[in-house]
Every structure is written in C-alpha cells, then in structure tokens.
Amino acid sequence: MGLRIQYWLSTALAGILLILVLANAWFYQGNVERQTEFSNRQAIIQQAAQLEGLNREILQALANLAVGGKGDKQIEQMLASLGIKVNVEASNPPQTPPPSPAKTR
Numbered sequence: 001m002g003l004r005i006q007y008w009l010s011t012a013l014a015g016i017l018l019i020l021v022l023a024n025a026w027f028y029q030g031n032v033e034r035q036t037e038f039s040n041r042q043a044i045i046q047q048a049a050q051l052e053g054l055n056r057e058i059l060q061a062l063a064n065l066a067v068g069g070k071g072d073k074q075i076e077q078m079l080a081s082l083g084i085k086v087n088v089e090a091s092n093p094p095q096t097p098p099p100s101p102a103k104t105r
Helices: 004-066 073-081
Strands: none
Touching: 004 073
C-alpha cells in the first residue's frame, strides 16, 4: 500500500512540475515579446531625439519664410494648422538709455 501512495504522489508531483515547466515557457515567450517591443520603442525614441535638432532648424526656416520679405501666407497657414504660432518681432536694435546729465557743483 505504501508503494501505491508513493506512486500516486510522485505522479501528481510530476504533473505539477510539468504544468510549472509549461507555464515557465509561456512566461518566457511573453517576456521575449515584451523585450522586443521595448527595444523597438527605445529605438524610435532614440531616433526622434537625434532628429529633434533637424526638426527645429526646419521649423525655424519655415517660420523665417513665413515672416520674411514677401511673407508667404501659405506657409504661415500650414504652420498655424499644425499649432505653431509665428510671431514677428521688431528688428529694431535695443535702444540705449540717454546719457545722464553731468552734475554741476
């Protein structure tokens, strides 16, 4: 009778271990998929960071064209449709304060 209990206990334990091995394989596969997705997202973020300077220069050039001598309204409208507001700043040099009068004694 002791051998019979030992047989069923070892069979149940083997079944539980088989389930655990299959669960481990399933979790491993899910982890690999998430790591691949994470790596792809990280690469996209890194590429975007590298292109940020170029994007700023392009926007600056477009804004300069929009407010330049001819003032291209189509470019200004396109920038406005993208939520970019173009402000025209006066190109007057900053004025220096007038010299203070000399004190007399």
